[in-house]
Amino acid sequence: MQEWIGTWGASPAAPVHFVPLEIMAAPAPVQGTIRHRVRVSAGGSRVRLRLSNETGDRPLLIGGTSVGLAGEAAEVRSGTLHRVIFGGRSAIAIIAGAAAVSDPVDLAVANLSELVVSVYLPQHIVASPSEGVHQAILAAGRDAVLEEAWHDAAPLAVRPLVTAISVQPLRPTRVIVALGDSVTDGGAVDAKEGRSWTDILASRLEARAGAAAYAVVNAGIGGNRLIGQLIGPPALMRLDRDVFATPGVTDLIVLEGINDIGVGGRTIEGVTYPMIVFDELVAAYLQIIERAHERGVKVIGGTLLPFRDAFFFSDEKERTRQSINAWIRNGGAFDGVIDFDAVVRGPGDSSALRPEFDTGDHLHPNHAAYRTMGEAVDLSLFDH
Numbered sequence: 001m002q003e004w005i006g007t008w009g010a011s012p013a014a015p016v017h018f019v020p021l022e023i024m025a026a027p028a029p030v031q032g033t034i035r036h037r038v039r040v041s042a043g044g045s046r047v048r049l050r051l052s053n054e055t056g057d058r059p060l061l062i063g064g065t066s067v068g069l070a071g072e073a074a075e076v077r078s079g080t081l082h083r084v085i086f087g088g089r090s091a092i093a094i095i096a097g098a099a100a101v102s103d104p105v106d107l108a109v110a111n112l113s114e115l116v117v118s119v120y121l122p123q124h125i126v127a128s129p130s131e132g133v134h135q136a137i138l139a140a141g142r143d144a145v146l147e148e149a150w151h152d153a154a155p156l157a158v159r160p161l162v163t164a165i166s167v168q169p170l171r172p173t174r175v176i177v178a179l180g181d182s183v184t185d186g187g188a189v190d191a192k193e194g195r196s197w198t199d200i201l202a203s204r205l206e207a208r209a210g211a212a213a214y215a216v217v218n219a220g221i222g223g224n225r226l227i228g229q230l231i232g233p234p235a236l237m238r239l240d241r242d243v244f245a246t247p248g249v250t251d252l253i254v255l256e257g258i259n260d261i262g263v264g265g266r267t268i269e270g271v272t273y274p275m276i277v278f279d280e281l282v283a284a285y286l287q288i289i290e291r292a293h294e295r296g297v298k299v300i301g302g303t304l305l306p307f308r309d310a311f312f313f314s315d316e317k318e319r320t321r322q323s324i325n326a327w328i329r330n331g332g333a334f335d336g337v338i339d340f341d342a343v344v345r346g347p348g349d350s351s352a353l354r355p356e357f358d359t360g361d362h363l364h365p366n367h368a369a370y371r372t373m374g375e376a377v378d379l380s381l382f383d384h
Contacts, residue, residue: 004048005173005248007040007109008165009217011241013232014055015128016223018269025157029124033064033144035074035153036117036136036160039195041202042175042215043111044167049084049102051119052163053094054241055128060094062086063122065162066145067105070114074137076148082107083146091122099163109167111206111213117162118145127158131222133185133195134159164217166247173213174382175248176201179235179288180255182364183305184220196220197340197365200374208379217246225259226284228273236284244295251382252292255302255340257281258363261320262312275316278323282331289333300381301334303341308352310363318351336381343376344369 015027049067053060065084068076084102086092094100109115120143137153144150178184178198186196198218205214219242223231232238235256243252264275285301292299303325307313325341328334344365346352353362357369365373 002169002173002248004166005042005044005169005175005215006164006177006217006246007042007044007167007215008038009177009219009242009246010134010160010163011219011221011232011238012052012055012163013128013159013221013224015126016231025129027126027129030127030138030156030158031121031124032138032140032142033118033120034127034136034138034156034158034161035150036134036162037070037074037114038117038160038165039112039114039199040109040165040167041112041206041217042167042169042173042213043109043113044169045108046104046168047107047109047115048104048166049117049162050099050164050166051094051102051161052099054097054099056096058096060125061121061123062092062094063120064090064143064145065102065120066118067107068116068148069107069109070116071148074116074150074153076116078148080107081146081148104168112203115165117160119161120145130157130159131182132157133222136160164246169213171213173215173248174250175215175217175246176251176253176382177217177219177243177246177249178253178255179239179243180220181224181259182220182222183258184218184255185222186218186220186370197370197373200371201377204374204377204379205382214382215248219243223259224256225263226257227260227276227280230259230263236287239288239291243292244297249297251298251300252288253300253302253338254285254288255304257324258304258307258321261304261317262307262310264317266312276320278320278327281324282327286333298335298384300336300338301328302338303328305341305365306345306351306353307363308349310361313362338377338381340373340376343372
């Protein structure tokens with residue numbers, strides 16, 4: 001039996017200041033207790049948390065951490081709240097560039113259930129804002145990790161300091177990691193169904209009859225790229241941290257590259273990004289595949305979604321996207337393919353999202369699109 005498996009993730013990314021305020025709030029100092037409600041994929045008999053300071057430039061002081069089963073809203077179900085310790089200590093300092101994995105917590109977790117995780121910050125930090133994907137609440141200025149219900153909290157949209165949750169599984173479990181950008185990180189799916197197409201996939205896999213169980217870990221970062229820096233380390237750089245460090249990983253889905261294509265020729269904060277050509281993206285995909293195969297991990301490629309009329313669209317970039325998608329489908333490099341493009345593109349214009357799937361920015365899929373994407377995955381891809 002596997003000792004630990006990954007069941008949930010939120011890849012760390014440093015704060016950025018160039019995103020328009022109508023999309024994402026500016027980074028700002030926070031101090032107090034931050035509480036997130038998260039939906040795991042696979043359940044287990046015990047849990048452990050991973051806290052990250054991997055994007056920090058100074059030690060991160062943690063005054064306390066807790067986890068419990070979710071009740072109403074951001075409340076913890078009565079009797080399930082547990083203090084989380086690290087090497088026997090509740091207060092720790094995580095050095096810059098490092099992460100900390102907790103001691104096991106005796107908390108039984110069901111498949112597709114929700115947890116509430118709370119982290120107390122005794123000193124101000126600049127948290128990384130979220131595009132509305134990772135909604136939290138803040139009990140400002142105080143340690144509230146052991147309070148089941150809060151009555152003085154304010155909403156907060158930041159990426160979680162808890163970047164991974166693992167469980168001790170009750171039966172053999174395949175662990176699927178989805179590496180991507182905002183299309184994977186999500187945000188358009190109703191909270192009860194999760195935050196992305198990955199949660200729709202997890203629900204479908206959980207409903208399968210059979211001896212195997214499945215976990216789906218979301219390793220998306222909004223604004224991320226395969227090769228170059230934008231938001232978060234590029235996929236080639238964070239592959240070890242966000243994919244191969246996931247306990248029990250067996251399968252990798254790659255849906256990334258549209259930001260590499262899109263930012264080409266644009267100037268952001270004084271940096272002009274070069275146009276990305278077909279061969280550069282293919283070389284990046286091949287490196288991901290080779291590094292995964294070294295570890296016995298199966299790699300599934302996802303075709304890039306259409307983006308006509310998005311802020312960084314051009315006909316030249318669309319030709320690159322079409323060429324990349326043709327290679328993903330027919331190049332034979334991936335162990336399997338999920339043709340996301342085919343199920344969300346317009347019937348009369350393959351370069352655009354279907355109108356009923358468009359959030360309005362012509363780039364990001366909405367709730368209906370995420371459901372369609374999650375339902376488009378051939379579950380036999382994970383039968384090996």
